[in-house]
Amino acid sequence: MVTNVFIHAMLAILLPPLLIGVIARTKALCAGRSGAPLLQPYYDIARLWNKGSVFSSTTTWVFRAGPLVSLAVVLTAALLIPFGAPQAPFSFRGDMLLFLYLFALARFFTIIAALDTGSSFEGMGSAREATFACLAEPALLFSFLALAKLSGSFSLTGMLAHRSVVNLINDGAPLLMLLGGLYVIILAENCRIPFDDPNTHLELTMIHEVMVLDHSGPLFGIILYGAAVKLFVLGALLIHIAFPISSGYQVLDWGVFVCSQLLLAITIGLTESLMARLRLVKIPYLLAVATILTAFGLLLVLR
Amino acid sequence: MDQLAQGVSLSANLVLVATLLAGCSGIPGLFLGSRPGRGQIVAAWFLVAAGVLGVTGAVIHLFRERSESFILSWTLPFGTAELSIDPLSAIFLIPIFLVGACSGLYAVGYWPASRQRGSEARLSFFLGTLVASMSLVVMACNGALFLIVWEFMALSSFFAMTVSDRDRQVRDAGLVYLVATHCGTLLLFVMFAHLKVVTGGFSLPAVGSLDPNSGYATLIFLAALIGFGAKAGLMPFHVWLPAAHASAPSHISAMMSGVMLKMGIYGIVRVLSFFSVPPIWWGVLVLVLGVISGVVGVMFALGQHDIKRLLAYHSIENIGIIAIGIGLALIGRTMGSSDLALLGMSGALLHTVNHATFKSLLFLGAGSVIHATETREIDLMGGLSRRLPWTSLCFLVGSVAICGLPPLNGFVSEFLVYLAAFSGLIATESWLAAIPAMAAPALALIGALAVACFVKVFGIAFLGLPRSISKEDEHEGGWQMLTPMVLLASICIFIGVFPFLISPLVQSAAFAWLPSLAASSSRLPSLAPLVSIAAVNGLLLALILVFSYVILKRVGSLGVSPGVTWDCGYIEPTPRMQYTSSSFAEMLTRLNAMFLRPEWHSTKIKGLFPAAAKFSSHVPEVVLEQLYLPFLAKIQSLIAPLRRVQHGQLHLYVLYILVTLVSLLFWSHW
Numbered sequence: 026m027v028t029n030v031f032i033h034a035m036l037a038i039l040l041p042p043l044l045i046g047v048i049a050r051t052k053a054l055c056a057g058r059s060g061a062p063l064l065q066p067y068y069d070i071a072r073l074w075n076k077g078s079v080f081s082s083t084t085t086w087v088f089r090a091g092p093l094v095s096l097a098v099v100l101t102a103a104l105l106i107p108f109g110a111p112q113a114p115f116s117f118r119g120d121m122l123l124f125l126y127l128f129a130l131a132r133f134f135t136i137i138a139a140l141d142t143g144s145s146f147e148g149m150g151s152a153r154e155a156t157f158a159c160l161a162e163p164a165l166l167f168s169f170l171a172l173a174k175l176s177g178s179f180s181l182t183g184m185l186a187h188r189s190v191v192n193l194i195n196d197g198a199p200l201l202m203l204l205g206g207l208y209v210i211i212l213a214e215n216c217r218i219p220f221d222d223p224n225t226h227l228e229l230t231m232i233h234e235v236m237v238l239d240h241s242g243p244l245f246g247i248i249l250y251g252a253a254v255k256l257f258v259l260g261a262l263l264i265h266i267a268f269p270i271s272s273g274y275q276v277l278d279w280g281v282f283v284c285s286q287l288l289l290a291i292t293i294g295l296t297e298s299l300m301a302r303l304r305l306v307k308i309p310y311l312l313a314v315a316t317i318l319t320a321f322g323l324l325l326v327l328r
Numbered sequence: 329m330d331q332l333a334q335g336v337s338l339s340a341n342l343v344l345v346a347t348l349l350a351g352c353s354g355i356p357g358l359f360l361g362s363r364p365g366r367g368q369i370v371a372a373w374f375l376v377a378a379g380v381l382g383v384t385g386a387v388i389h390l391f392r393e394r395s396e397s398f399i400l401s402w403t404l405p406f407g408t409a410e411l412s413i414d415p416l417s418a419i420f421l422i423p424i425f426l427v428g429a430c431s432g433l434y435a436v437g438y439w440p441a442s443r444q445r446g447s448e449a450r451l452s453f454f455l456g457t458l459v460a461s462m463s464l465v466v467m468a469c470n471g472a473l474f475l476i477v478w479e480f481m482a483l484s485s486f487f488a489m490t491v492s493d494r495d496r497q498v499r500d501a502g503l504v505y506l507v508a509t510h511c512g513t514l515l516l517f518v519m520f521a522h523l524k525v526v527t528g529g530f531s532l533p534a535v536g537s538l539d540p541n542s543g544y545a546t547l548i549f550l551a552a553l554i555g556f557g558a559k560a561g562l563m564p565f566h567v568w569l570p571a572a573h574a575s576a577p578s579h580i581s582a583m584m585s586g587v588m589l590k591m592g593i594y595g596i597v598r599v600l601s602f603f604s605v606p607p608i609w610w611g612v613l614v615l616v617l618g619v620i621s622g623v624v625g626v627m628f629a630l631g632q633h634d635i636k637r638l639l640a641y642h643s644i645e646n647i648g649i650i651a652i653g654i655g656l657a658l659i660g661r662t663m664g665s666s667d668l669a670l671l672g673m674s675g676a677l678l679h680t681v682n683h684a685t686f687k688s689l690l691f692l693g694a695g696s697v698i699h700a701t702e703t704r705e706i707d708l709m710g711g712l713s714r715r716l717p718w719t720s721l722c723f724l725v726g727s728v729a730i731c732g733l734p735p736l737n738g739f740v741s742e743f744l745v746y747l748a749a750f751s752g753l754i755a756t757e758s759w760l761a762a763i764p765a766m767a768a769p770a771l772a773l774i775g776a777l778a779v780a781c782f783v784k785v786f787g788i789a790f791l792g793l794p795r796s797i798s799k800e801d802e803h804e805g806g807w808q809m810l811t812p813m814v815l816l817a818s819i820c821i822f823i824g825v826f827p828f829l830i831s832p833l834v835q836s837a838a839f840a841w842l843p844s845l846a847a848s849s850s851r852l853p854s855l856a857p858l859v860s861i862a863a864v865n866g867l868l869l870a871l872i873l874v875f876s877y878v879i880l881k882r883v884g885s886l887g888v889s890p891g892v893t894w895d896c897g898y899i900e901p902t903p904r905m906q907y908t909s910s911s912f913a914e915m916l917t918r919l920n921a922m923f924l925r926p927e928w929h930s931t932k933i934k935g936l937f938p939a940a941a942k943f944s945s946h947v948p949e950v951v952l953e954q955l956y957l958p959f960l961a962k963i964q965s966l967i968a969p970l971r972r973v974q975h976g977q978l979h980l981y982v983l984y985i986l987v988t989l990v991s992l993l994f995w996s997h998w
Contacts, residue, residue, distance in 0.1 A: 077887040083793050085713050097871035115864060117857035119747050130733040133779055140787030142893045148907025155780035156915040162776040163769040170765050173750055239894055243882050327761055
């Protein structure tokens with residue numbers, strides 16, 4: 026048990042920036058470039074950790090609290106979701122709600138940290154972030170409801186960890202709809218193309234990046250790191266539905282989990298290479314599609 | 329008093345003394361006209377004492393899980409006047425006395441006699457009677473007595489909220505409130521009349537004693553739902569609420585929004601407890617009204633730029649969440665699922681207490697802001713957190729709590745309601761499962777919209793740079809204003825971090841609502857993992873503290889240089905370039921324009937050197953302006969001929985009275 030928790034924590038702490046590296050590499054290869062080293066995100070974070078900071082004179086303690094709360098939240102949330110092991114370190118009835126609301130807490134603090142600068146661009150980004158979350162949250166709840174009904178369980182561990190390929194075949198249709206919806210939600214929540222472009226600094230189309238424009242130094246490093254952990258943790262949600270493989274051998278299951286995370290990263294990289302960013306006014310439609318997909322998934326489960 | 333107190337336990341005595349203290353708190357002030365302020369201070373201490381005694385009594389009562397009643401000697405022909413305290417009343421007594429004490433103390437700093445000559449005596453008096461009458465409302469055990477104290481409550485709040493009646497806005501809001509509350513009372517008359525038909529007396533019937541499948545039962549249920557729903561602010565009966573909360577003095581808004589709305593919830597819960605297993609559509613109806621109030625309420629809130637109007641719409645949202653909990657509990661009752669009934673009712677009752685704390689906190693915070701800036705417009709504020717550090721911290725706690733975010737109390741009660749929805753989904757087969765399933769995504773949507781709304785308020789009002797008006801002397805209120813806010817904020821944190829300490833109290837009240845729950849095997853600790861939530865909340869707080877220490881130390885050691893906010897090459901960013909609440913909410917308002925009917929006014933910018941342009945946006949109270957007012961206008965034109973009866977000639981009025989009396993006399997001896 027102690028080893029399990031330790032490995033769980035190590036996975037959550039060490040692996041996430043690698044996914045960002047894999048996504049960047051995939052995109053580079055698709056574009057015909059060789060791209061940055063896979064470990065580049067680690068170097069970036071380490072470099073920022075050693076830099077001095079610039080704080081706008083308009084900011085208060087709220088500006089500093091934003092990244093700190095976000096990091097604490099994603100690491101706490103990482104303890105609630107299983108990573109290929111049979112159980113997450115914390116598992117109880119309704120932990121998926123805590124999981125969801127923890128991310129909302131992070132969003133709350135990220136947004137007020139952005140508004141603390143008084144910049145109109147960051148205000149714009151925060152308004153978009155708050156708006157799109159309203160469309161994404163019901164979709165997540167629909168998929169949790171469907172999973173709860175399928176598994177008869179109220180916790181992420183029960184919903185996700187004990188699935189097998191047989192389940193996937195029996196409940197193929199609703200689960201496929203959930204997967205589709207969740208994939209869209211994960212792209213939206215992590216501000217990837219087609220919702221946002223994490224590489225651009227063209228403010229007019231940005232959501233998440235524009236909110237952290239004013240952050241610098243170690244705090245900015247933490248923001249990059251926290252974003253990677255968030256991708257990793259939300260990815261785990263998808264992976265357990267998409268690859269419901271449980272061999273019974275712990276080491277093998279962890280291996281499968283890590284490989285599927287890398288596969289997810291490659292998929293995201295391919296999506297980003299193949300698609301352009303959507304026009305801002307179209308984003309609500311795509312999120313509505315995700316909500317409808319998950320709602321139909323639930324409907325199929327209930328029928 | 330001692331006649332009352334015979335054979336009554338200590339806890340009930342504490343509540344009675346507290347009620348008496350609160351009711352009398354404003355009286356000394358009426359006779360101390362020559363020494364302004366003295367009466368207000370006396371009233372504040374009376375209310376604080378009442379708060380300490382009343383909350384203690386209610387909490388003891390909840391732990392002892394019993395009910396006690398005492399007979400008042402009255403000679404009116406409406407049956408025995410009985411007051412009683414059971415755990416269900418006790419859970420509502422806590423917010424009444426807690427918020428009453430906070431508001432009383434706050435008033436000393438917020439509405440000081442030195443600035444408000446004359447009105448402060450009236451305000452203190454009606455604040456006291458409001459607290460006392462609400463305490464009697466939850467204790468009244470007789471229909472006639474209930475209506476009397478209900479009317480006392482409505483009138484006390486009316487006189488308290490219209491204290492600045494020189495202002496036209498205030499008078500209008502007061503009028504709408506008065507009409508709405510009396511329409512509600514009218515339905516309560518209908519309800520109690522039919523209760524008398526069914527039970528044969530004005531005493532409230534025993535728990536579970538009425539048959540819910542008769543026509544009378546349906547009528548009683550609907551009359552209670554609309555009559556009490558109008559007081560609670562359930563959509564679409566909420567029309568009086570935004571204007572009334574916005575124009576009242578802030579601590580009265582806190583009382584009305586944090587506590588008085590809950591009297592409507594109390595009424596609904598109490599009346600529902602009279603019936604045995606209700607038909608399924610009762611629960612569905614309450615649930616649907618809850619979802620509508622929740623979602624539409626918060627959408628309206630997003631469109632508001634007046635800080636108190638915005639908070640008022642959030643009350644509608646939170647009443648919606650409470651109604652969702654009640655609806656789920658009713659559905660659980662119909663389906664015989666005691667888990668669902670217990671989770672739903674506990675969630676609703678805990679959210680009642682939680683909403684009372686964080687909403688009063690937010691209204692007191694808003695009062696503090698208005699005290700400093702002398703405006704309610706969010707778009708004129710900005711950067712207040714530097715000048716009002718305590719208020720902004722408390723307001724932040726309230727904002728996080730009202731959004732239902734961990735680790736604060738709002739999360740705990742929403743969590744219970746969510747769990748009820750999930751267990752309803754799993755416990756039921758067939759199409760019925762879809763009904764509880766509807767509640768969870770609705771709650772998620774409400775939560776996300778609430779986050780959007782409160783980052784807007786907090787971000788625009790407290791953060792960034794001061795906008796158009798900035799007075800140099802903006803400062804915090806005195807300790808009388810800060811203490812209540814800090815107390816309420818600490819309660820929000822306490823319930824959030826130690827929810828398992830509060831859950832026995834809520835469970836005891838839910839058992840009083842439905843005694844068969846106590847006999848079943850459902851218990852809150854086994855249904856809701858509150859200890860685990862506390863553990864995760866604790867871990868989260870610990871991580872935040874550790875990270876703050878480590879990372880901020882690192883930041884400090886590497887050197888910090890100040891700069892201006894980076895605004896993409898603009899050399900001189902000005903405060904007027906900041907996002908406003910209007911621009912922040914624009915996307916969401918547009919997405920929901922179908923319900924909100926927002927109005928945008930702008931002048932076109934033309935030419936190379938355009939003239940000054942203006943933009944403004946406004947989200948009206950659609951239900952009032954487009955539904956009720958046209959309807960009422962129609963009625964008015966239809967019944968205009970009846971006006972002739974009312975013509976101002978006194979001798980004819982006397983004749984009316986005489987005729988009525990004589991006919992009544994004949995009727996009674998027929």
